[in-house]
Amino acid sequence: MITSHNGPQPADFTDVRATNLAVVLRFVRENAPCSRADIAASTGLNKATVSSLVADLIDRRLLRETGLTEHRVGRPATMLVLDGSPYAAIGIEVNVDYITAVAVDLKGEELLNWRRSFPGGTSSAGQAVVAMAALARRVVSRMTKEARQVLGLTVAVPGLVDVNGTVRVAPNLGWRDADLAGDLTKALRDPGFPVLVDNDANLAALAEHRFGPHRNAANLVYVTGEVGVGAGIVMDGRLRRGGQGYSGEIGHIELDPAGPTCRCGRRGCLEAVAGMGAILARTAPDASPSELELEIDEVVRRARNGERDILALLEDVGRHLGRGMAAVANMLNPEVVILGGYYVPLAPWLVACAEEEMYGRVLAPGGGGCRLEVSTLGYGAAALGAAARVLDSVDSGRLPAQR
Amino acid sequence: MITSHNGPQPADFTDVRATNLAVVLRFVRENAPCSRADIAASTGLNKATVSSLVADLIDRRLLRETGLTEHRVGRPATMLVLDGSPYAAIGIEVNVDYITAVAVDLKGEELLNWRRSFPGGTSSAGQAVVAMAALARRVVSRMTKEARQVLGLTVAVPGLVDVNGTVRVAPNLGWRDADLAGDLTKALRDPGFPVLVDNDANLAALAEHRFGPHRNAANLVYVTGEVGVGAGIVMDGRLRRGGQGYSGEIGHIELDPAGPTCRCGRRGCLEAVAGMGAILARTAPDASPSELELEIDEVVRRARNGERDILALLEDVGRHLGRGMAAVANMLNPEVVILGGYYVPLAPWLVACAEEEMYGRVLAPGGGGCRLEVSTLGYGAAALGAAARVLDSVDSGRLPAQR
DNA sequence: TTTAGTTAGTCTTATGGCCAAACAAATGAC
């Protein structure tokens, strides 16, 4: 079935074509190498139709034929794989002290991963645009040198990004109402590819949904673990942004009216009791945001050494985290909640108690089938997801123009 | 654009046709009476295509031609409206002390609304199936007498319903693992129409999304206000049920670890501090569930009289409710949260403080555009939504067979 | 009363994309 997902929009055969091109493309990504006959058998499309679709995709260099099968009865099949070489998708992540750029090919293979220090915490959005544009131009020129066409660029920002790509508030960066998508497009002077901006948690969720070990889950939630805590929500196979794009702001769910004061001014917010700030407040109260990574390393070291107070602290954080995740699981019933950011190195001491707390609070039998897992994509999840956002457009059938 | 919303499913012409039939049908529902030319101009479909689609819809008696326009320059247009007469969709709601059945036509006009007392709280699921089947048969025979074809039947159940229509847990009814959809289909002996089962909050949300004053909102949350508190979530224009169908279980989000004990055994759950139980515990601690309606009437009367302790109680409940809704708004960023059930009569004393509390806690600027509103659909929202669930199938292009 | 202008809806033809089935190609099994 076809579902026009945003209201009454009519369909015609170009939509059928786009849908089916996307079906074939996704099938090959998930089952490569495979033959045309495999595709026809599994998708239900007619053999002739598959041949025509594959021809289109080969023309546009999205697919490539590899060798033939051997030693089987019948005519050998020509195998198809994604063609990694001619395209690139760029993802950029801005943060408090660095900008990361990654480029991936259609398969999701990382082509480059550049990290460049940048005083995000003390720079204006305008300065960030200049820095990002410079970095983006270098990435684009590298990709061009490799004879790759850039399909698009997406920027991940830790903050509230509305549906138009305007950064409404980015507390850690000190930005307000910055039209990042527009300004960056201007700074790149007619780049010839779309420039998008989205929230970092949303994009990390997209990365997990596309590349992570739970990529089959149509309903998943990714939780960032920095000083701030945010979530990206995938339901029914797509990122759900809410009415204005601000979904997933779980950091300020109030868990305890008698809890510690949060930087938002209220008490007992999830991020005040289970964010990195809650840990630093008790281990390194004077640390600046840029020292976060070092300090967490130190916490990990002390936990490994079995220091009692640290273990107790982490258990406490884990329990609060579990309570927050129970709220998520009760409200959204995802198949999996994936913990990212600094929750990853801290996971050995957090997850067990968080899970226990969560399962104890989820109403649905068996916790609604919701598991609590740890991200395997590392710190670059948001940047990777930003690139994945670009590939999503291709996946939904908007193929790059034929050359 | 067309989006195949559940994974790689290929499309063909029948899908295009179905999509466009649905587009026309929805357009007429929202803009009746209107002409073929209006449809073509607004949807972008070709005039000839619209004529063909409309002919199909008239053949199947989903549309009807009414008179002509007059006193306008040019050839008068033949106006089209939904044809209410030949079909019916049935919704049934089971509850602690009654079963409600409603039938609506394609326009959503209520054809009948029967309420029949039933000791749901002390009956088994099997007994309920017998009672529902009896009621359903009477409704069907009435509809048949009116020469209407029944398009389907949906049952709304206050409890956890999985994606297959099995009732996993219904605490107020005391049911567990009841295959209601299957059993009811059997009891109706090949009814010739689909029988579905879903959660009452989900279906009430669907009713609001289709018939309510905020029917244009693609992102809305409906909150039930009974002893239990649950939510139905519409995001991006569709009901989102989560991985197993248990989304929206907000009643046991923990708002205060030091709060009163909830019937689930834990402390400070939303429904323990802002559900009807929280009110009854302080006004009529010995009331049985079936007296709920009377007791709430009494609370309303006393609030109208300005009784201090009642007003204070309601303000307290309102504040807790607002905190819970802040969690909802932060996580989902809906355009509107609609309060239903007994929140409706209590709204004059609840909403102002709930709203204040909510806006104070939502991180997004301007509360993310999220409003807190009161349902206007009355107690029958779930049953109405159950019927709406049937109409949704028609709307997505699965038209009833031609006669 | 004629004529021009306007809008509604149908008819004809073309195009694009899918499917079914026949067919060609390339292999293994016997």
Place this chain on the structure above:
DNA sequence: GTCATTTGTTTGGCCATAAGACTAACTAAA
């Protein structure tokens, strides 16, 4: 060497939409 098997292409048919000509039915104004 022949047959069975599997792959992928070709052919023809079908279906739905688009474009534009055409018919229909009205108002306005000369």
